[in-house]
Amino acid sequence: MDDIRGALGWAFSGNRSVATGVALTVAALPFWEHLSLLEECRTGVELALSRCFADFRSASDEMKLQLAYGTALLHTRGPLPEVKTAWTTALGSAEVLNDTEYMLRCLWGLCDYFTWTGDHQSALGMADRIRRLATDRGDLDARNNVDRQTGTALRYLGELAEARRHLERMISRYVPPVTRSDIARFQLDPRSAARGTLANVTWLQGHPDKAVAMAQRQLEEARASQHALALCNAIVHTTCPIALWTGDLAAAERLLVGIEAHVAEHAMSIWSAMSRCLRAEWLLQSGDPSGLAMLRGALDELLVVGFRMRCPFYIGVYAAGLGDHGDVDAGQTAIGEAVALSASTGEIWCMPELLRIKAVLLGKESANRTVKTAEALYFQSLDLARHQGALSWELRAATALAEHWAQSGQSERVGGLLAPIYRRFGEGLTTRDLVKARALLDTLGDAGKGSKSAARQARRDGHTHPNS
Known part of the structure; x- marks a missing residue:
């Protein structure tokens, strides 16, 4: 990597050899991915994609650079509009070049983009597109692995039984790769990521012990892979939330200490904001009201870059915390925000919990009218x-x-x-x-x-x- 950095610095310094710099940047993409150097990849690709260097990029270069830029930008800064633009541009180049592999990679990226922005119906549509393309081209791995994206979308849409069916089918059919190529292709180890989503579904369906065991297995696989994104996914989306749901604050604290250092090391600001939501929830469960300001700040940071996934749930946690610490009016405003966001995005997996929180907040008022409304909300939940x-x-x-x-x-x-x-x-x-x-x-x-x-x-x- 030091040799690559030195060569890139020389090539672009004073525009000594821009063509070499662009070619070398493209060649460096697998190294950056393999070593999880996401921020370095983002800045390097951004330079190679400069408008003034357009004449030095082939259609293939453009495709690979745009795909890498979308991936690095998503996992460092979040689902900004530029992420969608990059992957859409890369997809257009792949279609012109008739490069099925990169078409699939771009579609996977766009599917993740829609998941992160809370547009799970669009994510489902993108997963169907991947399935059709993979089937047409005889790509068995891609056809099997897209069940993970389908299961993830269905989980957030509250269709738990169907989500489980897709996830279990994907895990049962998965053929482990000989190399790390599948991690590059699918951004994460597909089976491990699917196991994490299934662990969430398993807890929701009423199997806490099984969910904890599944989450632990995903965590062990992520640690063994030594891949930055795999560890983020395992802790932030699975093991820590499940520890908090089951009330295991000691385990959650251990996980949070590790992930906080991890995202800081890799300059992954979007994952840092997600982990702060969990830290804030941990503080609130521990009776510490400082979690309120931390949670609101982290949510605002996520929402401003277009991140919506799980935000309705965390706004609900914020609303409940406000009520617990005496600010019922602010809590009711916040739970209204959470319910509206859940309904508008279709991310209703957490709606029963949001309705419960809304009912609890209403129950803190003494008026007979609100008490009856609260009871109706409980039954809705x-x-x-x-x-x-x-x-x-x-x-x-x-x-x-x-x-x-x-x-x-x-x-x-x-x-x-x-x-x-x-x-x-x-x-x-x-x-x-x-x-x-x-x-x-x-x-x-x-x-x-x-x-x-x-x-x-x-x-x-x-x-x-x-x-x-």
């Missing part, structure tokens, strides 16, 4: 969670409604709602949400035989959890 098959969201909504009933003198209604939902969990009984539900049922003396025996069985099996 429950219905949508059941429709999605999101048992974990259903449990949270049922627990919150049970608390609401207990506080309003309707304790007799709690067992009939909460106990059957609790009993549907065959694992994860020592994770935070289930511990909370069980404690509420036990306190009210209406846990039911099934839930109590399940709790006793969990204790006999020796399950432990840091925050149980």
Whole structure:
């Protein structure tokens, strides 16, 4: 790399040999990718793509440079409009050159762009386009691996069962590469990335222990790959969120310390903002109100560059935190923002949770009208969670409604709602949400035989959890 840097510096200094500089930049792309030097790649490609050097670039050079620029820019600065422009330009060149490999790579890039901007219907459409092209050209690997993009889009659209079907099919059909070429081609190890998305789906569907195990496996694979993006994906999108969902704050803290240093080392500002959302959520779960300012700042940083993925959920976390720390009016404004963003993008996987948070905030008001509206929102949350098959969201909504009933003198209604939902969990009984539900049922003396025996069985099996 030092030799490449020296040669590039010489070629472009004083325009000594621009043609050599452009050619060398193209040749350096695999090195930058292999060593995860994303910011260096971005600045180097940006120079080679300068308008004044256009005469020194072939159509093939243009295609490769634009593709690399879109990738590096996305993972350092975020899904700016320039990312879409770069990949669209590269796709046009690939089509002119009839280069199927680069057509597929550009389409994968655009699919990721739409995912990051929260346009999951467009991401689904792009995945279908990849599938058709791969099928027409007989590219079995590409046809199999696009199930990951399809599963990711369906997960965010709240179609959990279909998402699982695509992800499990992709994982079962995946043929491990001999080299790192698949990481370059698909930006990430496809099977590991699919496993991470499946872990998220698994938690949502009510299998906390399986989700944790899946997430841990993805993390181990990412560490073994020594690839910067793989580690970001594993921690920021899977292992840390699941640790926070299950209430394992100690594990989340260890992961956050590692990823914060990692993104700083690689100058990945967009991933830094994403990791700060997680750090802020960790602070709020720890009772520290400083998480509010951190979360709002990170969200604003993401939204200004067009990043929308998961933002409705994190705005919901922000709204809940405001309510917990006494600013109910600001919390209601924020949850309105979260619900509107979720509805406008179609990213409704978290809508049951947003409706629950909205109901909790309304319940903090004393007016009879708002109490009735809050109860209606709880039932909306429950219905949508059941429709999605999101048992974990259903449990949270049922627990919150049970608390609401207990506080309003309707304790007799709690067992009939909460106990059957609790009993549907065959694992994860020592994770935070289930511990909370069980404690509420036990306190009210209406846990039911099934839930109590399940709790006793969990204790006999020796399950432990840091925050149980």
